[in-house]
Amino acid sequence: MIAGERFDVIVIGAGVVGSSVAMALAERGLKTLAVDIDLSGRLSSSEKNAGGVRATWWQRVNIALCRASIEYYQRVRDEVGFRQKGYLWLYDKDTFAGAVEHIPLQRQLGHQIEALTPTDVHCRVPEIDKLDGIAGATFSPEDGLINPNLLKEHYRACALKLGAQFLDRTYVVAIDAGASNVRLQCWQSDEPHTDEGLIRMMTQDGPGEAETGRVFELNCDSIVIAGGAWSPTAMKLLGLRNWTQPIRRQVCIVDNRETNLANYGMIVDTSGVYFHNEGPHILAGYSPPDEPPGYHFNYDGEPFFLNEIWPRMYARMSSMERLRHVTGWAGLYEVSPDRSAIVGRADPTKRVYEAHSFSGRGVMQSYGAGQALADLIAHGKYSAFDASALSRDRFDRNEQVWEELHI
Ligand SMILES: Cc1cc2nc3c(=O)[nH]c(=O)nc-3n(C[C@H](O)[C@H](O)[C@H](O)COP(=O)(O)OP(=O)(O)OC[C@H]3O[C@@H](n4cnc5c(N)ncnc54)[C@H](O)[C@@H]3O)c2cc1C
Incomplete structure (x- = not known):
């Protein structure tokens, strides 16, 4: 029975990020529930991505979160299909200098990366036989590819083992956040959704009059917004500014x-x-x-x-x-406006947290971001991974975390 039960934390959205957050919260002994309108993730970004994992970013916090994630993916590599076959990135004359400029920081944070000439590129990958326009390249051998579905299922299995719960076919329609209690109004459908029904709901801010289901209330100490590209809906319910x-x-x-x-x-x-x-x-x-x-x-x-x-x-x-x-x-x-994730406390007066807007980087940062946020919620401060540079107030302070490389 879930309705009427009280939770320490409710995570809204159980994609790869929400599932990682749920695992990390459960690891810290918090009674955790993750709710999702479609746990199978038919529209979710976690289901649609390319499975790339790399730490060759320009900003310290992004490199560090990816490094933390890569170290974890190495430990569970067989379970999550992590193949460390590297990232080979070709640059033209306008972009190569920028890439080379950031190599010292990437190395300083423990990430292996080398600069290559066009001839090196051809030697490494003979199939690349037309070298026109290549000014240089980088190769980072510890980067690679992962199976994002296996990764999400891994997080969920670990979370479930530690007592976390996952609620399917459930859409959060209202949020009343106070200083010490958060009340969620949820709608749960009786039937599985058709693809058309799911698209209608996810593009029109939730279930309409015609959808059949039941409404119930959930209470908790804290919530985490992990709704991916749908985080703007949660921001609207909370009266918070949307940046996504x-x-x-x-x-x-x-x-x-x-x-x-x-x-x-x-x-x-x-x-x-x-x-x-x-x-x-x-x-x-x-x-x-x-x-x-x-x-x-x-x-x-x-x-x-x-x-x-x-x-x-x-x-x-x-x-x-x-x-x-x-x-x-x-x-x-x-x-997000600076192409870096938004992670941290969304409202300093309420126990509302967020982890979303990963701007094409959610799979590769999911482990590090989940661990960082769970420390903040459980202990009131970051511990192993400091993600404070990714808090939303950076936009007000004009301290953006710009990533130029790829979108
Ligand atoms: C084509 C493509 C290629 C990509 N390539 C890569 C890559 O190579 N490497 C990489 O790291 N990243 C990549 N990404 C980005 C990556 O997929 C995302 O950053 C990541 O999946 C985001 O995960 P998430 O859990 O935040 O969001 P999602 O996976 O979208 O999950 C959000 C969940 O929240 C649920 N939800 C939202 N609102 C509500 C609500 N009100 N009530 C209930 N449930 C709700 C949704 O149903 C959904 O399941 C790519 C993305 C795309 C589209």
């Missing part, structure tokens, strides 16, 4: 019998296209800079492949000439 924009991002699964990329991790081209081996295929993504914000989930299919992916891949590798589109999908980035 949802932006559609698309990836394709493509087929090329002539090229086997299985020995490499993630490769990012000067053109912005990124790709890696994915089972018998290749996963390739590209983020058009003019994509308008909004809750858009439609995948543009073959035209996206033909216009954005294929020309860029063939311009770099001759063997990609006969690349073929197989399938693909669209998901949401949850982008």
